[in-house]
Amino acid sequence: MKDSESGIIHVPFEVMVRVFRQVLERNGFSREKAEICASIFARNSLEGTNSHGVNRFPRFVRYIRAGYVKPQAEPELVHASGAVEQWNGCLGPGPLNAVFATRRSTELASLNGIGLVGLANTNHWMRGGTYGWQAAKAGFIFMGWTNTTPNMPAWGGKNPKLGNNPLVVAIPFENEAVVLDMAMSQYSFGSMENKKLSGRKLPTPGGYDPKGNLTDDPGLILESWRPLPSGYWKGASLSLVLDMLAAILSGGLATREIGTKEEEYGVSQVFIAISPSHLTNFSSLDKILRDIIDDLKTSEPVPGAGAIRYPGERTQVARRENLKNGIEVNRLIWEEILTF
Amino acid sequence: MKDSESGIIHVPFEVMVRVFRQVLERNGFSREKAEICASIFARNSLEGTNSHGVNRFPRFVRYIRAGYVKPQAEPELVHASGAVEQWNGCLGPGPLNAVFATRRSTELASLNGIGLVGLANTNHWMRGGTYGWQAAKAGFIFMGWTNTTPNMPAWGGKNPKLGNNPLVVAIPFENEAVVLDMAMSQYSFGSMENKKLSGRKLPTPGGYDPKGNLTDDPGLILESWRPLPSGYWKGASLSLVLDMLAAILSGGLATREIGTKEEEYGVSQVFIAISPSHLTNFSSLDKILRDIIDDLKTSEPVPGAGAIRYPGERTQVARRENLKNGIEVNRLIWEEILTF
Numbered sequence: 001m002k003d004s005e006s007g008i009i010h011v012p013f014e015v016m017v018r019v020f021r022q023v024l025e026r027n028g029f030s031r032e033k034a035e036i037c038a039s040i041f042a043r044n045s046l047e048g049t050n051s052h053g054v055n056r057f058p059r060f061v062r063y064i065r066a067g068y069v070k071p072q073a074e075p076e077l078v079h080a081s082g083a084v085e086q087w088n089g090c091l092g093p094g095p096l097n098a099v100f101a102t103r104r105s106t107e108l109a110s111l112n113g114i115g116l117v118g119l120a121n122t123n124h125w126m127r128g129g130t131y132g133w134q135a136a137k138a139g140f141i142f143m144g145w146t147n148t149t150p151n152m153p154a155w156g157g158k159n160p161k162l163g164n165n166p167l168v169v170a171i172p173f174e175n176e177a178v179v180l181d182m183a184m185s186q187y188s189f190g191s192m193e194n195k196k197l198s199g200r201k202l203p204t205p206g207g208y209d210p211k212g213n214l215t216d217d218p219g220l221i222l223e224s225w226r227p228l229p230s231g232y233w234k235g236a237s238l239s240l241v242l243d244m245l246a247a248i249l250s251g252g253l254a255t256r257e258i259g260t261k262e263e264e265y266g267v268s269q270v271f272i273a274i275s276p277s278h279l280t281n282f283s284s285l286d287k288i289l290r291d292i293i294d295d296l297k298t299s300e301p302v303p304g305a306g307a308i309r310y311p312g313e314r315t316q317v318a319r320r321e322n323l324k325n326g327i328e329v330n331r332l333i334w335e336e337i338l339t340f
Numbered sequence: 341m342k343d344s345e346s347g348i349i350h351v352p353f354e355v356m357v358r359v360f361r362q363v364l365e366r367n368g369f370s371r372e373k374a375e376i377c378a379s380i381f382a383r384n385s386l387e388g389t390n391s392h393g394v395n396r397f398p399r400f401v402r403y404i405r406a407g408y409v410k411p412q413a414e415p416e417l418v419h420a421s422g423a424v425e426q427w428n429g430c431l432g433p434g435p436l437n438a439v440f441a442t443r444r445s446t447e448l449a450s451l452n453g454i455g456l457v458g459l460a461n462t463n464h465w466m467r468g469g470t471y472g473w474q475a476a477k478a479g480f481i482f483m484g485w486t487n488t489t490p491n492m493p494a495w496g497g498k499n500p501k502l503g504n505n506p507l508v509v510a511i512p513f514e515n516e517a518v519v520l521d522m523a524m525s526q527y528s529f530g531s532m533e534n535k536k537l538s539g540r541k542l543p544t545p546g547g548y549d550p551k552g553n554l555t556d557d558p559g560l561i562l563e564s565w566r567p568l569p570s571g572y573w574k575g576a577s578l579s580l581v582l583d584m585l586a587a588i589l590s591g592g593l594a595t596r597e598i599g600t601k602e603e604e605y606g607v608s609q610v611f612i613a614i615s616p617s618h619l620t621n622f623s624s625l626d627k628i629l630r631d632i633i634d635d636l637k638t639s640e641p642v643p644g645a646g647a648i649r650y651p652g653e654r655t656q657v658a659r660r661e662n663l664k665n666g667i668e669v670n671r672l673i674w675e676e677i678l679t680f
Contacts, residue, residue, distance in 0.1 A: 081619075082452040082454070083422075113421050141588070156649075161635065161639050178581060232544060238520060241509045244629055245481065248616070248629075249619065256636075279424070281426075288594065292583065296494050299494045299498065300498040308494050308495065308496045
């Protein structure tokens with residue numbers, strides 16, 4: 001671990017996993033569960049998403065201590081019918097429940113070609129892409145989403161009614177994966193908080209100021225709690241139907257119900273896996289994607305816009321860089337974690 | 341049928357179905373297929389989407405005459421494995437193939453809880469919402485999408501590389517349905533053409549002018565052929581993964597390959613149905629949705645923004661109004677159709 005004068009330190013991945021594991025073991029986790037959960041948080045940071053990795057870890061521990069997250073809870077099967085299952089997450093740790101539900105959806109897909117798991121009564125899964133990577137690395141196509149507490153207005157409304165309900169789509173590709181992980185707000189609260197901390201504006205308008213005007217100032221948006229849905233009415237509509245499906249398919253709470261709680265817990269999630277080995281063109285998947293990606297990269301570039309990337313490509317770059325150099329961490333956050 | 345001096349006439353739904361049917365019968369369709377296809381085109385107009393109803397019908401007939409659309413072709417099963425099937429559309433009429441694939445996905449869902457049909461080598465399905473309504477009215481949850489010819493740039497690129505790849509999500513609701521039908525561009529080319537004709541601007545920036553600046557002028561966007569993806573990089577990313585999945589799951593062409601043809605034909609589509617009767621909370625679906633929608637409508641309204649609606653609500657309003665008053669049609673388009 002190498003300190004610097006800027007308040008940023010570099011933490012090796014293995015150190016981060018070990019520290020998280022020790023904290024979780026001190027907070028009611030079994031050794032095995034602590035290891036899995038610590039690895040997920042550390043990997044989220046390793047792969048470039050500190051907002052749902054190290055930066056979020058203190059809040060996760062506070063939620064455990066407050067009783068919102070039950071470290072020892074296990075998912076329970078509520079209903080199984082064909083390739084569809086509904087599980088109760090029993091308020092267990094979101095990442096552990098989501099890893100379980102992802103694996104279960106791939107098992108159902110192995111048997112049936114496609115499988116769906118609805119997971120009720122679970123907790124924040126942190127980075128949704130985690131489960132896309134998990135499924136894709138196991139060889140499966142994956143679509144999944146979660147609902148959240150209301151944090152976005154309806155289209156035509158002012159106050160929070162919709163969740164930003166991140167959607168994940170993942171496809172295995174050349175021993176890595178194409179992984180789309182997108183919240184329904186134009187910017188995540190995590191990225192707006194990061195931008196605010198570093199005194200930067202958003203690259204495009206990302207929500208409304210307290211007076212109701214569109215703004216690129218993340219601080220004003222965090223004040224109004226009124227982020228812009230991605231694609232205006234389109235993101236608002238997609239958020240709404242994803243919440244409806246999450247509540248129906250899991251048998252759990254809808255965003256409006258999560259919003260009646262004092263904190264965000266007891267969310268609903270959906271995990272759909274598809275087995276490529278059930279397709280006739282199974283052996284050509286890599287080539288189909290490679291040809292699409294190669295063609296995309298022959299685009300005539302917009303000057304100054306940066307490289308054209310496919311979803312998940314940046315994750316691979318971050319992973320390589322952070323494995324080599326250690327993960328950039330805010331020193332104060334790290335020191336707080338060491339005290340837990 | 342009541343003429344008016346404005347160039348707009350009102351055509352009753354039944355008249356539109358009959359005229360379309362007669363035209364299709366004169367252009368190689370069997371009576372039965374002409375009836376189904378005519379009903380879909382007329383219903384698209386009835387439900388407020390003239391751009392994929394009466395206004396598109398002349399181009400559909402031209403594609404038949406040019407041989408891109410084969411009126412008598414039937415879909416052929418390529419591969420079946422569990423709840424997943426891959427079909428060859430054999431370049432048959434897009435709406436007929438899509439109706440077939442939607443029904444097949446619901447049959448697979450009836451057996452397995454969830455079912456997936458990939459459809460290769462088919463044609464434009466017109467209004468995607470049609471198949472969402474079909475599945476939902478039959479009692480099924482539905483997700484489906486199509487790829488298209490390249491008509492949108494990659495994020496960071498200038499020239500068309502992505503399709504606008506409409507996505508449909510539908511859920512049965514109180515004998516009607518919630519139906520989201522969204523293209524990945526912020527505005528459809530049809531709506532930009534309409535706005536340009538009437539000399540209006542878009543309500544938000546919808547693409548780039550030929551100099552590369554964001555603009556709300558539909559004429560300049562149609563000139564640059566560079567519409568804005570919905571939610572910037574988010575719509576571009578979602579478009580990309582939907583195309584990848586369409587090509588993989590159907591075994592058909594990707595957007596880049598469709599772009600090598602002289603016209604848009606031979607597209608790839610995905611149809612996923614979920615059977616609510618396989619869920620433990622089957623009987624509460626209407627109530628879950630009603631509570632979510634009622635809550636949404638208690639939003640504090642943005643002054644002047646109009647009513648807060650759920651996706652599919654406007655469709656029901658248009659259907660009722662147009663059944664009563666007849667469908668508004670451009671007289672010149674109608675007169676052209678009568679000559680076919």
